[in-house]
Amino acid sequence: MSGPLRVAVAGLGTVGAEVVRLLHAEASLIAQRCGREIQVTAVSARDRTRDRGLDLSGIAWFDDAAEMARTAPCDVVVELIGGADGVAKAVCETAIDAGRAVVTANKALLAIHGPALAVRAEGGATSLAYEAAVAGGIPVVKALREGLAGNRIRSLFGILNGTCNYILTGMRETGREFADVLAEAQALGYAEADPSFDIDGVDTAHKLAVLASLAFNTRVDFQAVHVEGIRHVSAQDIAYAEELGLRIKLLGIAHQRDGGVELRVHPCMIGKDTPMASVGGAFNAVELQGNHVGPVLLYGMGAGAGPTASAAVGDLCDLARGNAANTYGAAVDRLATLAPVAMGLRRGAYYLRLMVIDRPGVIADITAVMRDHQISVESFLQRGRAPDDAVPLVITTHDTAESAIMDAMQTIDRLDSVLEPPRLIRIEAL
Amino acid sequence: MSGPLRVAVAGLGTVGAEVVRLLHAEASLIAQRCGREIQVTAVSARDRTRDRGLDLSGIAWFDDAAEMARTAPCDVVVELIGGADGVAKAVCETAIDAGRAVVTANKALLAIHGPALAVRAEGGATSLAYEAAVAGGIPVVKALREGLAGNRIRSLFGILNGTCNYILTGMRETGREFADVLAEAQALGYAEADPSFDIDGVDTAHKLAVLASLAFNTRVDFQAVHVEGIRHVSAQDIAYAEELGLRIKLLGIAHQRDGGVELRVHPCMIGKDTPMASVGGAFNAVELQGNHVGPVLLYGMGAGAGPTASAAVGDLCDLARGNAANTYGAAVDRLATLAPVAMGLRRGAYYLRLMVIDRPGVIADITAVMRDHQISVESFLQRGRAPDDAVPLVITTHDTAESAIMDAMQTIDRLDSVLEPPRLIRIEAL
Numbered sequence: 121m122s123g124p125l126r127v128a129v130a131g132l133g134t135v136g137a138e139v140v141r142l143l144h145a146e147a148s149l150i151a152q153r154c155g156r157e158i159q160v161t162a163v164s165a166r167d168r169t170r171d172r173g174l175d176l177s178g179i180a181w182f183d184d185a186a187e188m189a190r191t192a193p194c195d196v197v198v199e200l201i202g203g204a205d206g207v208a209k210a211v212c213e214t215a216i217d218a219g220r221a222v223v224t225a226n227k228a229l230l231a232i233h234g235p236a237l238a239v240r241a242e243g244g245a246t247s248l249a250y251e252a253a254v255a256g257g258i259p260v261v262k263a264l265r266e267g268l269a270g271n272r273i274r275s276l277f278g279i280l281n282g283t284c285n286y287i288l289t290g291m292r293e294t295g296r297e298f299a300d301v302l303a304e305a306q307a308l309g310y311a312e313a314d315p316s317f318d319i320d321g322v323d324t325a326h327k328l329a330v331l332a333s334l335a336f337n338t339r340v341d342f343q344a345v346h347v348e349g350i351r352h353v354s355a356q357d358i359a360y361a362e363e364l365g366l367r368i369k370l371l372g373i374a375h376q377r378d379g380g381v382e383l384r385v386h387p388c389m390i391g392k393d394t395p396m397a398s399v400g401g402a403f404n405a406v407e408l409q410g411n412h413v414g415p416v417l418l419y420g421m422g423a424g425a426g427p428t429a430s431a432a433v434g435d436l437c438d439l440a441r442g443n444a445a446n447t448y449g450a451a452v453d454r455l456a457t458l459a460p461v462a463m464g465l466r467r468g469a470y471y472l473r474l475m476v477i478d479r480p481g482v483i484a485d486i487t488a489v490m491r492d493h494q495i496s497v498e499s500f501l502q503r504g505r506a507p508d509d510a511v512p513l514v515i516t517t518h519d520t521a522e523s524a525i526m527d528a529m530q531t532i533d534r535l536d537s538v539l540e541p542p543r544l545i546r547i548e549a550l
Numbered sequence: 551m552s553g554p555l556r557v558a559v560a561g562l563g564t565v566g567a568e569v570v571r572l573l574h575a576e577a578s579l580i581a582q583r584c585g586r587e588i589q590v591t592a593v594s595a596r597d598r599t600r601d602r603g604l605d606l607s608g609i610a611w612f613d614d615a616a617e618m619a620r621t622a623p624c625d626v627v628v629e630l631i632g633g634a635d636g637v638a639k640a641v642c643e644t645a646i647d648a649g650r651a652v653v654t655a656n657k658a659l660l661a662i663h664g665p666a667l668a669v670r671a672e673g674g675a676t677s678l679a680y681e682a683a684v685a686g687g688i689p690v691v692k693a694l695r696e697g698l699a700g701n702r703i704r705s706l707f708g709i710l711n712g713t714c715n716y717i718l719t720g721m722r723e724t725g726r727e728f729a730d731v732l733a734e735a736q737a738l739g740y741a742e743a744d745p746s747f748d749i750d751g752v753d754t755a756h757k758l759a760v761l762a763s764l765a766f767n768t769r770v771d772f773q774a775v776h777v778e779g780i781r782h783v784s785a786q787d788i789a790y791a792e793e794l795g796l797r798i799k800l801l802g803i804a805h806q807r808d809g810g811v812e813l814r815v816h817p818c819m820i821g822k823d824t825p826m827a828s829v830g831g832a833f834n835a836v837e838l839q840g841n842h843v844g845p846v847l848l849y850g851m852g853a854g855a856g857p858t859a860s861a862a863v864g865d866l867c868d869l870a871r872g873n874a875a876n877t878y879g880a881a882v883d884r885l886a887t888l889a890p891v892a893m894g895l896r897r898g899a900y901y902l903r904l905m906v907i908d909r910p911g912v913i914a915d916i917t918a919v920m921r922d923h924q925i926s927v928e929s930f931l932q933r934g935r936a937p938d939d940a941v942p943l944v945i946t947t948h949d950t951a952e953s954a955i956m957d958a959m960q961t962i963d964r965l966d967s968v969l970e971p972p973r974l975i976r977i978e979a980l
Binding site for chain 1 (some may be wrong): 572692700791828842
């Protein structure tokens with residue numbers, strides 16, 4: 121391993137350009153640490169004329185990223201194009217088939233095609249590394265695959281999308297509504313022009329699927345992940361949560377139970393004093409439960425050019441040092457296929473907000489529905505009076521089956537005195 | 551790498567026995583993950599007759615741990631004897647000289663003899679791994695050495711001693727004094743019968759020295775670490791901290807600055823809303839500042855058999871997979887020798903608590919001293935009235951040089967109206 125590790129970078133967007141920049145800026149540090157240099161030998165992007173503030177002299181340019189993956193003189197291809205299919209997938213497959221290792225930040229690709237790519241990589245005795253795909257600069261993939269390798273991981277959960285956490289934090293701090301804070305986040309570059317991928321929970325679900333595969337050494341059916349986003353979280357709900365000693369976060373949650381795996385993404389109310397509740401702004405955090413180590417929480421910037429490039433370069437350093445591990449921490453042909461646990465089987469506490477007419481008998485009607493579904497109410501909150509007008513009624517429950525609360529919600533929704541669709545947020549005891 | 555990785559365990563105390571137990575309990579999981587088995591082939595402890603609840607059949611027994619390190623049929627020696635010198639050191643040296651890798655949880659040994667052992671290991675082309683030596687089960691050594699290898703680490707700080715954090719948390723939650731809570735911690739097994747190593751900050755300093763060597767790729771002179779413990783933290787100080795929106799934690803702090811390295815361990819007041827402040831009980835946490843990744847915080851159990859064994863087994867899994875790295879993340883002959891930055895050069899805010907006679911002119915005398923040392927006072931807190939009796943006077947300062955506040959303290963201590971030695975706690979803006 122005396123020669124340099126030769127790297128081809130596919131995609132020169134914010135992150136790709138930053139990887140090239142970081143490898144250049146820290147070249148001597150990295151060589152000292154890895155015992156050899158890491159050199160960018162080739163790059164590929166759509167537009168060669170764009171000024172990225174990069175010195176690309178001496179680096180081969182390819183208009184066609186897959187062509188680069190196949191023919192460039194390199195040991196590793198760093199895929200930073202993005203997208204679950206199309207060019208990104210072709211680049212990774214081509215690189216692996218040509219015997220090159222792949223480093224990627226592409227969670228969508230991994231969530232959907234990860235196991236197939238892992239089979240390909242292991243068949244070709246090469247590596248598929250993806251620290252940058254989950255939780256930005258936080259070395260959680262490494263922690264799961266290596267540091268905690270002696271543990272059975274029972275569960276993990278995390279704040280995996282910085283955009284959602286930024287919005288929820290902003291709503292809490294300012295009391296403003298979702299749409300307002302989203303618009304501000306867009307103006308500041310914390311949210312995309314089309315934010316649906318983030319705010320509808322899809323990005324969190326991709327990352328959760330990747331983490332669950334690794335943590336539980338199992339294949340994950342991405343379609344089986346229960347996904348809800350944060351569009352329906354209102355300023356009212358956030359204020360009520362505070363009053364209840366709780367805080368609203370969009371969590372990705374993975375549990376091994378009943379011989380299967382429960383995978384869900386949705387807004388949660390969690391205790392204000394938990395470490396996870398203190399994760400603010402665009403930060404991410406992941407908490408893992410190992411059977412020997414206990415809880416381990418990792419926290420840091422979940423996105424952005426610097427943190428994401430840091431993670432990709434960490435993977436490159438592993439490769440430069442000759443360190444490798446299986447994609448999912450175990451040979452892919454030994455991965456389990458844990459059955460998804462249906463969402464209806466969740467048991468836990470719930471927060472319900474109803475907009476009701478403030479007149480006699482309403483609470484009696486609602487509590488009758490709860491009783492009929494064997495749901496035990498923990499607290500009622502009703503404030504202000506506005507006879508014959510809509511007032512919020514907040515109910516929290518003791519532990520209840522998800523199927524029961526969903527049935528109860530439907531029945532409640534049909535009551536005359538209930539004026540808007542009920543809002544439900546799950547309360548998680550972390 | 552088809553055969554098993556053969557492991558000899560030196561020391562069968564709580565952690566040593568747990569390593570043997572964990573490797574046995576998770577044998578198939580570990581083999582699946584590492585692609586080969588990890589087998590305990592030899593053990594050594596002082597008393598062969600003691601019942602440790604372990605099945606040691608088929609495992610060679612050695613009364614002499616160094617003899618085991620030299621002659622046992624093994625690839626790795628796990629040193630869990632402890633102590634900076636004596637048997638532990640002999641075992642590690644002997645193992646390395648015999649070409650075996652060493653896995654150790656021994657921070658005292660590493661803080662003092664780490665670089666010499668690293669030279670020996672690299673000379674013999676073997677590994678010295680020590681995830682278990684710092685922050686128990688938290689994979690912070692791996693994060694620094696590998697995950698964040700593309701970053702210059704500017705600073706790190708952490709809660710590195712679970713005993714101290716348990717005591718400080720207990721004092722805060724119950725309002726009781728240090729001695730009380732220490733006695734309770736001893737009764738519950740959270741503190742040793744002789745607790746000085748923990749509560750005087752020595753253990754934290756050992757861990758800080760190890761982390762700083764790794765983070766900054768430098769040799770550290772352990773004698774140059776400034777160390778203060780928590781014996782003098784009183785219930786009063788904790789109550790005042792709360793009132794000021796602060797919380798008292800024993801932190802280990804390492805900064806690279808002015809071409810040198812600042813290493814200090816002392817009680818700190820930190821903002822109540824910082825992630826570090828939310829680390830309670832026996833938990834540990836380390837926060838790192840990388841120039842690309844930004845802040846990264848890792849949190850988990852800092853001690854105990856399970857977490858420590860988890861870390862040692864993580865190191866064994868690396869060895870089983872054939873993954874290795876230099877002891878300090880870079881070749882030891884390329885480590886820098888950063889000069890220690892003298893404690894007097896610290897700049898920051900300070901909390902001072904004086905016990906003064908409550909009579910006219912006292913505050914004037916004290917503020918005159920502050921003015922003479924060019925110290926800018928941020929706040930005064932004096933409550934209650936007890937004419938001619940001792941009352942606490944709490945002062946917080948704006949950023950000030952440590953040397954100035956120390957001089958001022960001496961002068962203040964000589965004032966007639968000051969009845970007890972002033973208490974100083976540094977306020978850290980994290």
